[in-house]
Amino acid sequence: METPTKMRVKICGLTRVADADHAEAQGASYLGAILAGGPRLLTVDAARLVLGPRRQSVRRVAVFGDQSAQEIVSIAERLDLDVLQLHGTIAEGDPEKRARMVVRLREETGRLVWPVIRVAGQTFPEGTVALAQAADALVLDAHVVGQLGGTGVALDWSGLRDAMAGLRQQVPSLTLVLAGGLRPENVATAIRLLAPQVVDVSSGVEAAPGVKDPERVRQFVTAAQTGSTE
Known part of the structure; x- marks a missing residue:
């Protein structure tokens, strides 16, 4: 019998070195810094300090907004990133353009590229299949409306089950990163309903925007990996 794969956790919106160190110590697989805007926005120099150097125990993610491809490539090199997460809106209405940008960034940087699909309701926006096929x-x-992420608003996980099943049929190799309103109290339910490979949390483990609560981080990682906060 195969050993179940441990759920991978991304702690995002990090603004303090101590919080990043704690997340890594608790077993997070990914550390995320925001370069896209909002209350957790970091400069490139601050992100370098918070994420630290590249290492085997954890992968380092920068979340981009509406920066140009050229600027993203430059920042990826400056930070020596592992993953580029694309959370902008410039090409949101042009799925083919977004897919081409994913391919270009992977080719030019050699990094993993994770585009974001923002979902309202129980269906995915047009072009999701093409984007999923292009993405890592x-x-x-x-x-x-008006916010790119870190909102604390949850998706309709139960309502999205059929759409997710259809997407997986069309893109069997899909790796799903589930974000949006996850907390220690609900992450096990979200995992059960949509079966992501990675769960991504920011506001759900905070004492204040950009300030992580160490106990909630511990509880979230435990709940994601075992189904229990204890």
Whole structure:
């Protein structure tokens, strides 16, 4: 019998070195810094300090907004990133353009590229299949007007089950990163309903925007990997 794969956890919106160190110590697989805007926005120099150097125990992710491909390539090199997460809106209405950008960034940087699909309701936006086929992983987040992420708004996990099953039929190799309103209290339910490979949390483990609560981080990682906060 195969050993079940341990759920991978991304702690995002990090702004402090101590929080990043704690997340890694608790077993997070990914550390995320925001370069896209909002209350957790970091400069490139601050992100370098928070994420630290590349290492085997954890992968380092920068979340981009509407930067150009050229700027993203430059920042990826400056930070020596492992993963580029694309959370912008410039090409959101042009799925083919977004897919081409994913391919270009992977070719030019050699990094993993995770585009974000913002979902409202129980269906995926047009072009999701093409984007999933181009991506190393697809991030699902809640669509909140005027905000790119970190909103604390949850997706309709139960309502999305059929759409997710259809997407997996069309893209069997899909790696799903589930974000949007996850907390220690609900992450096990979200995992059971949508079966992601990675769960991505920011506001759900915070004491204040950008300030992580160490106990909630511990509880989240435990709940994601065992189904229990204890």
